[in-house]
Amino acid sequence: MPELPEVTTIVTELIDAGIVGGRITGGTVLWKRSIGDESERDFLTRVTGRTILETRRRGKNVLIHLSPRDSSEISRCDGVPRGVDDGRHTGTDADPATISVHPRMSGRLYLCSAATVRTGYERVILTLAGGRELRFYDPRKFGRFLVSIDPDEHVRHLGVEPLATDFTPEVLHEILRHRQRRIKPLLMDQHLIAGLGNIYTDEALWTARIHPERRSTSIDMEETVRLRDAIVHVLQQGIANGGTSLGTGKSNFLLPEATGGIVPNNQGCLSVFQRTGSPCPRCGTVIMRIVVAQRATHFCPRCQVPPIV
């Protein structure tokens, strides 16, 4: 399931495949819910005729920044506002636009020739000039492929970027000391820290030797430093390995072979996640699985001492 390292992998693939500079000439929406509340017609109108300027990651989102509409198209439409859609300003042809893609459980993006055979799991396809297509592949249909005029509209609520230089122990300490929550759901709260999901949260807590049910206020400065370092370490390792792929199915962050791309290889580096019953790599104690905030949670009962309730 895509978390920060997997989304970084998606962005790297798109850039390597030459997405920047691509001009969108049209598209197809194969699963309506993937584009949210917007109609297919409005959605395609808003992206067509624009050029991809930049692709980057923010939290677990892929952001694709688009140019204003081509000058030839602007002269045709005269830069007139397209009006207000359900009370929302939809922008003009002269405005830039941004596509934000949230992969949720199983979403991925890939760039390919229009001739590449489809898998049946594509939900949105944008056609690019020169016979290429940008495809949103999402077997579980949970992901979202949204367009907005405001480049921050879909990422404004996100908290600190854990790999940015401003994610210091002091910043993490401030996040922890002001709430009375269990540490695991707090770390996964995208409003506070952007990009951690179930896998990397379990791995970071194990690395820092902190039990997932500890109250955030009980974590002292020494542990906070360990936790910050652990978060950065597991994310960087995940990125270096091209992300994590689990299982053999359609939701394992693997693309069909024909699409090429980076093969994720971080699964061999996991210490506790989905290793219930296996020995802890540090002390040999059997890894346990519990449910915390409705999430499967894996930890070492010896390295990660439970809180005294």
Next chain:
DNA sequence: CGTCGAGCCTGAAGGC
């Protein structure tokens, strides 16, 4: 404020 449960989906895994 924090927690919990439902809903969105479908492939995989387990039961029989």
Next chain:
DNA sequence: TGCCTTCAGGCTCGAC
């Protein structure tokens, strides 16, 4: 072998 049930998982919303 094959049918049927259950489960996982990010995020949002509503209830308490």
